[in-house]
Amino acid sequence: MRQFLARRAVASLVSLAFLVIAVFFLSRLTGDPTDLYLPVDASLEAREQFRQLHGLNDPLIVQFWHYLKDLAVLDFGESIRRARPALDVVLEAFQWTLALALSTMALVTVSAIVMGALAAFHVGGVFDRIATFFSLIGASAPDFWIAIVAIVVFSVQLGWLPTSGTGTPLHWVLPIAVLFIRPFGLILQVVRGSMITALGSAYVKTARAKGVAARPIIFVHALRNAMLPVITVIGDQLAGMLNGVVIVETVFGFPGIGKLMIDSILQRDFSVILASIIVTAMAIFIMNLLIDMAYAVLDPRIRY
Template sequence: MARFLLKRILQSVLTVFGVITAAFFLVRLAGDPAVLLLPIEASAEDIERIRAALGLDQPLIVQYIRFLGDAVRGDFGDSLRQGTSAMALVLERVPATLELALTSFFVGIGLAFVLGILMRMTRVRWLRELITWIALGRQAIPLFSFGLLLILIFSIWLKWLPTFGRGTWQHLVLPALTLGTYELALYLRLFNASLASEQRLDYVRTAYAKGQGHLKVLLRHMLPNALLPLVTVAGINLGLLLGGTVVTETVFSWPGVGRLIVQSVSQRDFPVILAGTFLISVMFVIINLLVDILYGFLDPRVRMT
């Protein structure tokens, strides 16, 4: 088990290193932030003075080495726009992103669990097909379009829920539904496929032969084993939710990390972009590491890989 953990931790560190390295060089393609910080009529001397103050006049490899040295200490510099610590600005937005991502995650898993059990229990074929088509239809609609559709129905027409912002639980409903239902079709198909595979095994037939009811066999015997593939996919999707709330946060003006990064890209605020990318990548690999560890406990065969 120790070798398994060491291997996963090393992979996680290398992943974060690769992400921040790629982000460092990619943000340079957006242009010179010194030009954006100064008015249009600024002279070439003014631009060079700003570039020197920001350290942008040094060779790129020197900037990269200095960046890595600061990043190891958690220092990504100050925001070019707000003049405060870039990491502090990102950390202020983390609670909002975690709130949205975790709520969306449990909404998706909860719906998949309830609907999956219902599909296995019911003998009504049209009901199973209806649930499947609704889930597939939802996944076919992009997050941006689905979010606007929910706003149109529940905020503008029915006036039940607020349109945007963060404050009460009502502000969380529409963004969480938008994100949480996107992977519903994937969860349902994976869950039902796992249950169907388990149902053909000998231990399930033995449980039925002992006179146990269908619901008891499903929940007590089949469900624990059927959850193994779902744990892996759900864990990966949780990491994606933490880093992929950009569209939803933009649609609903949710003050999270994703929206901050989008705003920073348009402003060429390199320190905030890099700090946000670093933090999201760290959260992503930590979640995947925890999923690998959990899977290793649930299935000892994984520890041998």
């Protein structure tokens, strides 16, 4: 187990290193921030001073070296735009995204599992139809469209919910609802398929022969066996959300990491770009570890 963790940590650090190198140099291709931050008629001296201040005069490789040295002591640099430590800016945005992603995925997981299990138990029944309906919407309706329609209907016309921001719990309802649909439809289908296999298995036959009632057969005997592929998809979806849900964040004016990343690229705010990538990569690494643990907890045959 410990060996497994160590191997995974090393592998993740290696990929992180490649990522940092690639992003560092690629982001410089977007251009010189000086042009963006100083007025068009700024004097050459002012420009020179700005470059000096942000270390943009050094050769790229020297800049990279400085960046690595700072990174070694967990200094992620300053945001040019906000004149604050980049890490603070990133963590602030990330916590919003994390909260949004976790609450959405928690709701998705619980409802998709219950619904999918019931759909599998009566293929072609009521739950199965509802399941198919949601999967269809999730797969076919683009989320920016759903988001806009939801704002028009619930915020503008009915006036039940705020259009954007994060002030009250009510502000969370629409973003979560919009984000919910696609992973719900997807995970529902995975649960359904996996449960149909599990319910047709020999050990379910044994349970029926033992006289186990329908509900424990579904939720105790079959579900735990059916969870492995489901966990994989949940992890995949959650990783996607941790990277930021740019469209939903933008439409609802939600100050998350996705929006921050796009903004900082447009603003050539290099330290923020790098810091957000490192933070989300770490989060995804930790989440993947948790998922591997979940495998081992669910299935005693899996040991690392």
